Amino acid sequence: MERWIWLSSIPHIGPVTQKKLLGAFGNPERVYHASPSELKEIGISPRAREAIAAARSLEKSKRILDLVQQKEIWLLPRDDPLYPSYAKDVAESPVLLYVKGQIKPCLPSVGIVGSRSCSNHARRAAEELSARLSSMSIPIISGLAKGIDHAAHTACLANSGHPIAFIATGVDECYPKEHRSLYEAVINEGVVISQYPPGTVPAPKQFIQRNALISAWSSHVVILEANVKSGAMTTAHFARKHAKKVFVFISNDARFRQGTNCLINQGIRPYHSFESIEKEILPIL
Structure with a gap:
């Protein structure tokens, strides 16, 4: 290796x-x-x-x-059967990933991302979506960040789901540090993945690449609130580039109206409730 x-x-x-x-x-x-x-x-x-x-x-x-x-980290090279075929040929996907936990690649898999300073309305929507998908054994992919990411993976774990977290540090690092218990729970019940070797600390461009991998491993991506210049918007950009099915939550919070309108104007479909995505998911199961 x-x-x-x-x-x-x-x-x-x-x-x-x-x-x-x-x-x-x-x-x-x-x-x-x-x-x-x-x-x-x-x-x-x-x-x-x-x-x-x-x-x-x-x-x-x-x-x-x-x-x-x-540190009991697993290496996932491009030629490993566990490296999903639908992810490995995406331009941004590296030839080697570092892994803690257990990979269960399958489709569909849904990326749920959004604002760190999300509204309670969006948080509840993330929890409901994650819970419903987890009850259908559909993996939940996110970035272990504050706000929407935290809500999505917490609900996934509470409903015996399979969480997949992509991070912008080494997989031996927990960022943010206050998410240590969530990080450990994700490793126990799902998997934490990074393209960066152990010991790597956060850097801005690494979060952009992390967002690209969230999209690469997802069949569908749901954006639950995003500022115009934000990681969630970057994930939406990659998801469109990767020809994923993308949805954006229609938020009542004025802070995110410009971001929501921007995505709607790009042709991204609105997300109102689980029923918005259900008809897209069921044929793949």
Whole structure:
């Protein structure tokens, strides 16, 4: 697994180039041994070729692998059958994920995201939606953040559901720290997933990538309140890009009216209650 870790952590080499390299060479071992001329031949940019050449050492990968083993973290490479086929080819999906808990990939699966400072109306809607879906054994995907994410996964756990949480830190880190009990419950009953190695601390662009993975693993995405510039809006953007079925909660809270109207104007369907999504879900079960 050292070379999977190596490939996934080369600076300036993102998921698209990672997958291009695997497509050309077949496995990380052959990528590791590829010559500069071979890399140039398949269209790898000069900057990326330089990054690969500068990262030939496996010392970093060995240190990460030691941490993974010490902290009982599972590695999910792209060629593992548990890596969902509907997620692995999404442009933003990396070739390696770090996992704590148990993966049960299945469709449908619903991403529920929204504002950290949500209204009580939206919180109750998230709880109701998550409870109904969990009673149907449909996984609930979210980001372990405050507000809507917390409500969705708490209701999922209360109804014996399968929570899937994507985070923007290493899976050995709980962020925010006050969600420690929820984080541990999700690991016990579902799974926490990150593309970042253990010890990784939060950074703004990592939350954007986290939001992309929430969309990638979801068949449907429900946005329950979002400001125009927010993580939930970013998730909605990725969901449209990934051709997911997206819904937006019609909030009575004036703070979120501009965000709601923006999404409605983009053609995203309104979410009023569970019945708004039920007819989309049932044919897939």
